[in-house]
Amino acid sequence: MTKDRIVGKSVPRLEGRDKVTGASRYVDDMELPGMLYGATVRSRIARGKIKSITFLPTVKWDEFVVVTAKDIPGKNCIALIGDDQPCLAQELINHPEEPILLLAHPDRNLLAKAVEAVSIEYDPLPPIFTIEESEKLSEIIWGTDNNFKSYLIEKGNVENAFKNADFMVEAEYATGAQEQLYIENNGMIAVFDPQQGVTVWGSLQCPYYVHRALMELCGLPEDRVRVVQLETGGAFGGKEEYPSMLAAHATLLAVKSGKPVKIVYDRMEDMAATTKRHPSRTRHRTAVSKDGKILGGEIEFTIDGGAYKTLSPVVLSRGALHAGGPYYWPSVRIRAKAMATNAPPHGAFRGFGAPQSLFAMERHMDFIAQTLGISPIEVRRRNFLKPGQTTTTEQVINEQIGLGKLLDRALELSDYRTKKEKFAQANLSADRKNGIGIAAFLHGAGFTGSGERYLNSLVGVETCPDGTVRVLVSSTEFGQGTKTVLCQIAAEALGLRYEDVGIAQPDTQKVPNSGPTVASRTIMVVGKLVHSAALAIVQTLRSGGLLGEVYSPEEFRAACRKHVAQNGTFRSLARYQQAEDISWDEENYRGAAYAAFAWAVYVAEVTVDLTSYSVTVDDFVCLQEVGRVLHPVLAAGQIIGGVAQGIGFALYEKVIWDKGRMKNGQMTNYIMPTSADIPPIRVFFEELGNVHGAFGAKGIGELPVDGPAPAIVNAISNALGISFNSVPLLPEDIFEALSSNVSHDTLPALADSKQ
Amino acid sequence: MNDSQTATKFDIPLVVNGKTITVHAFPMERLLDVLRVQIGLTGTKEGCGEGECGSCSVLVDGALVNSCLIPVLQASGTHITTIEGLATDKRLHALQQAFLDFGGAQCGICTPGMILAAVHLLSKNPQPTGADIREGLSGNLCRCTGYLQIFEAVADAAVRCRQ
Ligand code: FES
Numbered sequence: 034m035t036k037d038r039i040v041g042k043s044v045p046r047l048e049g050r051d052k053v054t055g056a057s058r059y060v061d062d063m064e065l066p067g068m069l070y071g072a073t074v075r076s077r078i079a080r081g082k083i084k085s086i087t088f089l090p091t092v093k094w095d096e097f098v099v100v101t102a103k104d105i106p107g108k109n110c111i112a113l114i115g116d117d118q119p120c121l122a123q124e125l126i127n128h129p130e131e132p133i134l135l136l137a138h139p140d141r142n143l144l145a146k147a148v149e150a151v152s153i154e155y156d157p158l159p160p161i162f163t164i165e166e167s168e169k170l171s172e173i174i175w176g177t178d179n180n181f182k183s184y185l186i187e188k189g190n191v192e193n194a195f196k197n198a199d200f201m202v203e204a205e206y207a208t209g210a211q212e213q214l215y216i217e218n219n220g221m222i223a224v225f226d227p228q229q230g231v232t233v234w235g236s237l238q239c240p241y242y243v244h245r246a247l248m249e250l251c252g253l254p255e256d257r258v259r260v261v262q263l264e265t266g267g268a269f270g271g272k273e274e275y276p277s278m279l280a281a282h283a284t285l286l287a288v289k290s291g292k293p294v295k296i297v298y299d300r301m302e303d304m305a306a307t308t309k310r311h312p313s314r315t316r317h318r319t320a321v322s323k324d325g326k327i328l329g330g331e332i333e334f335t336i337d338g339g340a341y342k343t344l345s346p347v348v349l350s351r352g353a354l355h356a357g358g359p360y361y362w363p364s365v366r367i368r369a370k371a372m373a374t375n376a377p378p379h380g381a382f383r384g385f386g387a388p389q390s391l392f393a394m395e396r397h398m399d400f401i402a403q404t405l406g407i408s409p410i411e412v413r414r415r416n417f418l419k420p421g422q423t424t425t426t427e428q429v430i431n432e433q434i435g436l437g438k439l440l441d442r443a444l445e446l447s448d449y450r451t452k453k454e455k456f457a458q459a460n461l462s463a464d465r466k467n468g469i470g471i472a473a474f475l476h477g478a479g480f481t482g483s484g485e486r487y488l489n490s491l492v493g494v495e496t497c498p499d500g501t502v503r504v505l506v507s508s509t510e511f512g513q514g515t516k517t518v519l520c521q522i523a524a525e526a527l528g529l530r531y532e533d534v535g536i537a538q539p540d541t542q543k544v545p546n547s548g549p550t551v552a553s554r555t556i557m558v559v560g561k562l563v564h565s566a567a568l569a570i571v572q573t574l575r576s577g578g579l580l581g582e583v584y585s586p587e588e589f590r591a592a593c594r595k596h597v598a599q600n601g602t603f604r605s606l607a608r609y610q611q612a613e614d615i616s617w618d619e620e621n622y623r624g625a626a627y628a629a630f631a632w633a634v635y636v637a638e639v640t641v642d643l644t645s646y647s648v649t650v651d652d653f654v655c656l657q658e659v660g661r662v663l664h665p666v667l668a669a670g671q672i673i674g675g676v677a678q679g680i681g682f683a684l685y686e687k688v689i690w691d692k693g694r695m696k697n698g699q700m701t702n703y704i705m706p707t708s709a710d711i712p713p714i715r716v717f718f719e720e721l722g723n724v725h726g727a728f729g730a731k732g733i734g735e736l737p738v739d740g741p742a743p744a745i746v747n748a749i750s751n752a753l754g755i756s757f758n759s760v761p762l763l764p765e766d767i768f769e770a771l772s773s774n775v776s777h778d779t780l781p782a783l784a785d786s787k788q
Numbered sequence: 789m790n791d792s793q794t795a796t797k798f799d800i801p802l803v804v805n806g807k808t809i810t811v812h813a814f815p816m817e818r819l820l821d822v823l824r825v826q827i828g829l830t831g832t833k834e835g836c837g838e839g840e841c842g843s844c845s846v847l848v849d850g851a852l853v854n855s856c857l858i859p860v861l862q863a864s865g866t867h868i869t870t871i872e873g874l875a876t877d878k879r880l881h882a883l884q885q886a887f888l889d890f891g892g893a894q895c896g897i898c899t900p901g902m903i904l905a906a907v908h909l910l911s912k913n914p915q916p917t918g919a920d921i922r923e924g925l926s927g928n929l930c931r932c933t934g935y936l937q938i939f940e941a942v943a944d945a946a947v948r949c950r951q
């Protein structure tokens with residue numbers, strides 16, 4: 034592996050030059066002749082029925098294009114997992130940002146006033162806004178029981194574990210909604226031509242999700258819907274599903290007007306109407322032996338899905354599969370459910386359910402330690418998964434991962450022991466309290482279970498007439514470095530230089546479906562396919578006698594040119610094949626949930642100021658095993674960026690809800706970390722390698738969001754001697770806890786005596 | 789800016805990236821829109837439209853401003869530098885090169901504003917400390933990078949600029 038020339042090196046970001054010179058084209062930078070601008074009229078109430086719609090005479094309506102649900106040529110839904118989310122509400126309103134009507138006009142400055150001039154009357158119905166209200170079933174707002182999806186994971190005999198417990202440790206944890214806050218708002222341009230069909234260009238993660246949604250919406254065949262991704266200014270999961278909605282809206286206006294239509298949200302609309310991280314509640318009931326070993330437990334993991342199903346079943350699944358953390362559970366019962374509320378649907382956000390359930394797990398480990406009077410380090414060490422042991426779904430850990438060693442190294446890097454002692458001394462009198470906390474966790478790479486098999490991803494590498502080579506994937510770049518790393522992989526496999534390889538713009542008419550760009554799957558799964566497709570090109574050229582054993586880039590280009598001249602453009606395709614050791618029982622949620630896990634131990638050091646109750650993170654050590662690191666600068670960038678989002682999740686980012694609507698939908702009052710808030714984030718990698726990924730890579734993108742919240746809250750709890758069990762944890766929460774002067778712990782129930 | 793519709797357009801002279809031009813615009817139009825739509829310099833980005841994110845940052849007579857907050861009339865007669873004005877003859881500005889080398893740009897949407905904020909910082913303070921850099925860029929939000937690689941890039945460019 035050390036012979037690799039390109040993989041493992043920090044080559045220049047492929048589209049980097051355009052980004053630093055301002056030449057990159059994002060959706061709002063694109064204009065088409067005769068283009069109209071679109072806007073959305075949304076509901077004002079959380080739940081009810083539309084009684085009447087009036088167009089007030091303050092606006093010249095004949096200048097506007099107006100679209101309602103009646104204008105939808107195909108199915109009125111945004112096709113995803115279930116088809117329950119309407120594209121435009123026809124009668125029923127299920128959340129306060131529900132789109133009802135679309136407007137378009139050549140002058141974008143006139144839209145806001147027109148939106149205001151549509152007056153809608155409703156017959157309101159009683160809404161529900163919390164998981165608890167939804168569970169009570171006082172109002173049924175979805176299906177027969179407000180439940181989008183449930184899972185049950187069972188391993189071993191939990192009842193026996195409860196009987197044999199020396200301690201029963203019980204507590205409840207909660208996490209709030211979090212806005213992705215990509216700096217580029219959602220936007221889309223649509224053009225309709227009766228012969229060619231629909232084309233959309235936009236800011237998006239998953240071209241083929243949008244493609245499918247538009248086919249259903251318009252009733253058009255595959256080849257008459259074209260989706261093109263433009264440069265995308267951040268996504269983080271927030272542009273996984275919502276772009277289908279936006280594309281649908283722009284398309285309807287384009288169909289009706291016969292003109293190109295652009296819809297770009299402003300910040301407030303983007304924050305209010307698009308998806309956020311699911312709020313969650315986790316209950317742990319754990320049987321522990323007196324030497325700190327987990328014997329078994331029950332974990333109830335519940336998320337608030339908002340008004341429609343969207344991606345909630347998958348987010349729920351990932352949350353449930355990560356709920357047991359990186360620990361060995363001899364027995365466990367995990368009950369997971371996603372409930373409906375009258376808020377805009379919650380959706381994908383980096384981590385995808387895992388940051389929620391891992392927050393609970395890692396706070397709970399500290400709570401177990403506290404209950405038993407042993408150190409948080411020891412309780413983790415005694416329960417870490419070891420090679421050969423099984424996860425909660427009975428997946429055997431085949432990797433030679435040594436979590437104990439990872440932990441030791443993280444403690445050393447952060448100087449944990451010395452600091453902990455020092456803080457304990459200094460805190461006795463200080464009005465600034467210091468604390469240090471850890472989080473140990475794992476993150477599964479790729480789609481869950483048999484997901485990758487269903488995706489059936491297809492990847493191409495093609496030779497062009499001029500002898501150059503291009504990678505063809507629908508996997509998108511939105512900051513992570515997708516293009517760069519896939520080109521590194523292809524160049525390495527082809528024996529070329531990095532600059533000899535190009536990559537096509539994701540365009541459903543030109544690239545095969547390599548699956549969605551989500552789930553930390555791109556480098557591991559798609560990268561591996563790029564590798565095989567590239568190798569097949571070399572093989573073909575060789576077997577055609579066009580290429581020798583050793584060749585220069587020029588010789589390679591000449592060989593390609595010859596091959597293309599003889600046979601036309603040559604596309605080498607590679608399709609995903611499930612490895613034999615990955616088998617998954619969907620019905621019982623048992624087996625190999627993920628092809629590979631990344632592992633990590635993070636350590637946070639904080640200061641709590643007892644005059645302002647504010648928390649500063651002073652140092653943050655992230656140590657992780659993510660397989661082989663293919664591009665050190667990009668990999669570190671993923672970790673640092675993810676940790677910064679995790680710090681926001683823990684300390685700053687609070688969505689304030691008012692009857693299902695986000696009240697603080699502006700950057701002035703929804704606070705994300707600025708450059709002044711970021712501690713030194715020290716990034717370290719262990720590299721074990723991974724048989725399933727390209728050149729030994731595993732997923733990396735989501736892992737870093739899992740650890741910061743629990744590590745930071747553990748550190749705050751350490752500093753103050755008070756347990757905090759929810760995030761975001763704001764100064765006012767700390768103030769309240771300190772002034773009520775009562776521990777917020779759920780006190781551990783007394784253990785049943787051993788029988 | 790609805791009221792701009794009822795007003796009359798004016799000829800407003802500007803010097804943009806060294807070139808003298810006259811735009812015909814409503815006085816209250818945002819400088820951001822004039823740059824992007826009329827002049828076609830789309831490198832300046834809009835992230836929030838309310839002065840919070842800094843992705844619309846440009847230099848007006850050497851001062852760092854959020855172009856989403858400035859009516860174009862206020863910029864009349866000034867020298868404006870946008871991201872398109874930094875590279876000379878295809879040669880990247882030291883900060884652009886450093887952003888490339890150190891991973892300072894991920895999705896790239898904050899990058900033009902961030903680089904201009906850094907240009908401004910180095911023009912006032914050619915030898916910034918780590919704390920100066922942090923402070924100097926704190927009006928520019930980046931959701932991707934977590935800032936640290938941007939700090940590295942700016943520190944490196946400061947050294948390169950001094951040489
Ligand atoms: S767009 Fe001007 S500060 Fe955000």
Ligand code: FES
Nearest residue numbers: 894895898930932
């Ligand atoms: S690089 Fe994406 S917001 Fe800064």
